[in-house]
Structures are given as structure tokens and as C-alpha cells.
Amino acid sequence: MYGPRHGLNGLSFVPGERVAIGAMPVAGEILRLPDHGITHLVVCRATPQTMFSQDLWAARKVLGKDNVAHAGMWDTGRPKEPENWSDAALFAAEALHADPEARVLIHCQQGRRRSVMLAYATLRLLGHSETDAARGVLEARPMGRLVPAYRASVERWLAQRASVGISGSSDANPPSALR
Numbered sequence: 001m002y003g004p005r006h007g008l009n010g011l012s013f014v015p016g017e018r019v020a021i022g023a024m025p026v027a028g029e030i031l032r033l034p035d036h037g038i039t040h041l042v043v044c045r046a047t048p049q050t051m052f053s054q055d056l057w058a059a060r061k062v063l064g065k066d067n068v069a070h071a072g073m074w075d076t077g078r079p080k081e082p083e084n085w086s087d088a089a090l091f092a093a094e095a096l097h098a099d100p101e102a103r104v105l106i107h108c109q110q111g112r113r114r115s116v117m118l119a120y121a122t123l124r125l126l127g128h129s130e131t132d133a134a135r136g137v138l139e140a141r142p143m144g145r146l147v148p149a150y151r152a153s154v155e156r157w158l159a160q161r162a163s164v165g166i167s168g169s170s171d172a173n174p175p176s177a178l179r
Contacts, residue, residue, distance in 0.1 A: 012140040019119050020106070040092065042104065044114035049109070080150055106118045
């Protein structure tokens, strides 16, 4: 049921970044994540999916519980509530900000929509413009799609953060949410 899918496996790094987007690692692929330099992982799949496949559990065994985040959401094409994914985006941005050797893989089922959204949110938190973040994730994952409702969810959340004085830049003094 959750086996390899032709053309969707593997991981692709956003050009010039330490953020990779991919499909769910299956079988022995999860054991090889450290061989690809992956130090942190974000799983963008609904909780029932992760319970069935045990990918979240396996990732925590391989990389350590503190190096794996979960953005529990279904791929509906509808706007995404920040409480389902924003902590995972902050986790990825913080990992990259705090450790110059960190490399984060963000995956969903097929590496096409939810993971693209979370990678986009991570890049935006790191200070990339909307255009540059979108270009980067789609260049890394040409089969991916930055679903308009998902992108709008990210931008709405970022605007709310900005309205209360929390930015998303990667300067020498990171915003409090990234500390």
C-alpha cells in the first residue's frame, strides 16, 4: 500500500539550501537518511497514515525523537490551519538556523503537495521572498505543486506573525520564535 512510486521517490534539495523535499521513505530508505546527510526530518502526513505505515516512529528511531517533527495533515487542497503545520515549519527553520551542518528532509506521501508547502513555509521563515521560495521548491521538486490554498495559508500565517511583531528572517539575531 505504501510502497515505492515510480518517479516520486528520493529526495531533492532546494538549490542553494539545506532543505530537501521528498516522498515518504519506504523500507530501508529510512535507514539511509543519514547517508544523505539528513539530520532532521518533517513528516507531513495525517496521524492515521503515520500510524498505519509507522514511518514517523521509524524516523524517530533513526534520527532521534528531537530531530523529527510531525505536521499532521491530509492532502485536501483546502486551506491548512497553522496549528497542523506551523510548529513543524518553525522546527525546520530553527534546525537550519541553529546548526550550519543541519540538513532537513520534508516529506509527505508522494513529495508533491504537503511537503512542498512546508518547504515553502520554511524558506519564507528563513527570509526568502514569496517568489524565491516558490521558485526554489518547484525547481527542487518539478513534479510538485504549490497548491494556491496551501500557499495562501502560509502567507496568512506569516502576516499574522508580522502583525504581532514576529518576523521570519534569518539574520544574526533570529526572531524569538526561532530561538
